[in-house]
Amino acid sequence: MTQRRLRNVAVAIVAVPMLAYPLLAVAGGAPRFPSRDDCVHLPSGEEAEQLEVVYGRLGDPIAAENLLAEITGTGFVGAELQLDDCGRWKVSYDSIESREQGEALAEQVRAAGFAARVEAVR
Amino acid sequence: MTARALAGLLVLNAGYLVVGSSLLWAVRGYGSWREWARYAGLAYLLGIAGLGIVWTLMLVVGVPMRALAFLAGAVLLTVLCAIVGRARGRSRPGPSAPLVLTTLSLVSAVGIAAVGVFFEALFRAGRLHGLYAFDAWSFWVPKAKAIYAEGELDVDFLVQVAHPSYPPVVPLLDVAAFHAMGGVDVVTLHVQYWFYAVGFVAAIAGMLLGRIPGWILWPFVVLVLVAPRMSESLLVPQADFLLQFLVVAAVVAAVFWLREEAGWPLPVLVVLLGAAVLTKREGLLLAAVVFAALAVASADRLRTAWPKLAVAGLAVAAIAMPWRLWYRDHGLTGESPPGFLPPLDRVEESLRLSLDVLLDPALWSLLTVLGIAAVVLSAIWGDRRLALFVGTLLVLLVLGGAWVSAAFTDLPISADEAVNPIVRYTGGIALLAGVVCPILLAGIWAGSRRGTEAVP
Numbered sequence A: 001m002t003q004r005r006l007r008n009v010a011v012a013i014v015a016v017p018m019l020a021y022p023l024l025a026v027a028g029g030a031p032r033f034p035s036r037d038d039c040v041h042l043p044s045g046e047e048a049e050q051l052e053v054v055y056g057r058l059g060d061p062i063a064a065e066n067l068l069a070e071i072t073g074t075g076f077v078g079a080e081l082q083l084d085d086c087g088r089w090k091v092s093y094d095s096i097e098s099r100e101q102g103e104a105l106a107e108q109v110r111a112a113g114f115a116a117r118v119e120a121v122r
Numbered sequence B: 001m002t003a004r005a006l007a008g009l010l011v012l013n014a015g016y017l018v019v020g021s022s023l024l025w026a027v028r029g030y031g032s033w034r035e036w037a038r039y040a041g042l043a044y045l046l047g048i049a050g051l052g053i054v055w056t057l058m059l060v061v062g063v064p065m066r067a068l069a070f071l072a073g074a075v076l077l078t079v080l081c082a083i084v085g086r087a088r089g090r091s092r093p094g095p096s097a098p099l100v101l102t103t104l105s106l107v108s109a110v111g112i113a114a115v116g117v118f119f120e121a122l123f124r125a126g127r128l129h130g131l132y133a134f135d136a137w138s139f140w141v142p143k144a145k146a147i148y149a150e151g152e153l154d155v156d157f158l159v160q161v162a163h164p165s166y167p168p169v170v171p172l173l174d175v176a177a178f179h180a181m182g183g184v185d186v187v188t189l190h191v192q193y194w195f196y197a198v199g200f201v202a203a204i205a206g207m208l209l210g211r212i213p214g215w216i217l218w219p220f221v222v223l224v225l226v227a228p229r230m231s232e233s234l235l236v237p238q239a240d241f242l243l244q245f246l247v248v249a250a251v252v253a254a255v256f257w258l259r260e261e262a263g264w265p266l267p268v269l270v271v272l273l274g275a276a277v278l279t280k281r282e283g284l285l286l287a288a289v290v291f292a293a294l295a296v297a298s299a300d301r302l303r304t305a306w307p308k309l310a311v312a313g314l315a316v317a318a319i320a321m322p323w324r325l326w327y328r329d330h331g332l333t334g335e336s337p338p339g340f341l342p343p344l345d346r347v348e349e350s351l352r353l354s355l356d357v358l359l360d361p362a363l364w365s366l367l368t369v370l371g372i373a374a375v376v377l378s379a380i381w382g383d384r385r386l387a388l389f390v391g392t393l394l395v396l397l398v399l400g401g402a403w404v405s406a407a408f409t410d411l412p413i414s415a416d417e418a419v420n421p422i423v424r425y426t427g428g429i430a431l432l433a434g435v436v437c438p439i440l441l442a443g444i445w446a447g448s449r450r451g452t453e454a455v456p
Helices: A003-027 A061-074 A099-111 B003-027 B033-038 B040-061 B067-087 B105-127 B134-150 B169-181 B189-208 B214-226 B228-233 B240-258 B265-277 B282-297 B299-329 B344-358 B367-381 B384-407 B422-450
Strands: A051-058 A080-083 A089-096 A117-120
Touching (some): A051 A061, A061 A089, B003 B040, B033 B040, B040 B189, B067 B169, B134 B169, B169 B189, B169 B240, B189 B214, B189 B240, B189 B422, B214 B228, B228 B422, B240 B282, B240 B384, B265 B282, B282 B299, B282 B384, B344 B384, B344 B422, B367 B384, B367 B422, B384 B422
Antiparallel strands (some): A051 A089, A051 A117, A080 A089
């Protein structure tokens, strides 16, 4: 076999399976790339659902601590800082008994100049 | 998890390659760009190792480990290597000679394809892998989260997690990955461990290709990757595999040094073992075993080899020291057993456990058995110095594993991974056996063809 033919055969041996495998893998549909919003669950309305009011999700822990301090300093006590499953620090208040209570709190917090939204805990 | 996180990891690992390439250029230089490509895997591991050492020192001296500090450490090391390389007269890589293939080169092509498809499949498994491994979520990743959040290792936090005195290379590398990904993405973090595995295989293949025939090398590379314990645990975000990659790559460098190839393997070995002793406490034991085996195998060159080994050993000890001083200074303990000599009643049982785990085909398929057979065959027909080195290494490693089980009296003598680290420890021996097998067998093959003493 000539050098050129050998090289072509070698390239084919390496390239064909390495291209075929991912092509076969995506044949059933493009790969899913979850986003960080996948960790945000809006309430579904089910009765047994556990709810919380989320004041913000931040990538920087120091900024999240500052937000928690500001919210608490404004009078909205009881909020906590937690790392969510998507790698962001979540400032939230989870002692919510009902959706109505949560929406009322979120409205008060928004009126004080912060962001707030009722979310489901999963 | 996100495409942005994957892109960030790609950039980070390209950075490791750049830093490691400058380090390898400083200690050995590159004759051509093909040679650079061949040693790219080793350069990548050296980048990880070099930065692991530098970042650990920065953490210990109190530099706030934010994103900028990680970048500064990388730039500092690269510039330092560039200056040393210049001072040593290293030149830019020249043009490559034409690649000459033979029919047997097609075996290498099949091996590269098999390994490539394996890593493609592993990537799919790792991309959306949850953080399930106990040690990973209970202390390795929490330590990384703590450094990411605070920029330092807070002792009040450390005392609340297991093994507070474990060295910090893995958490620091995880933090670098978090910064690259743009957040604490413990799912995509598994892809970082995929990069380590790819880098290790590229390092071993690159170092050995051209020295041993591809038809001997590639079957063993595939055998290592598909060994049950390897394929199921390569992506676990813990220190075990990274430690083993560093030590096994150091052993291959040691083989080159034993063959008196050139001066470069010893500095490479120091950097790799230096990072190993900062990766896990077993790193100290493994580094000591490698140096002891090297001393035994070079006993006939006492005057020339031993002083160099002593300097290299002292360099590794010096790298290990700052972290140990830091944690002792902060009142942390736990890295040493209650006593150096284990209770006699535990010795026999521990040794039996070590051997049982070593020879368990359900964990390592045939790797360890083939490794032992290769040492015996090489001692008879191959390179005896190499056989002595590898044989001593394997014996000391098995004894070391038995010592760990026996000396840490709080460990039950059991192969249950939840209570005793012997399986994870022996993984390094199996990996080593899979890598040294082709070297030893190629020595026998070359010897049989030339009728003279073999070279690896």
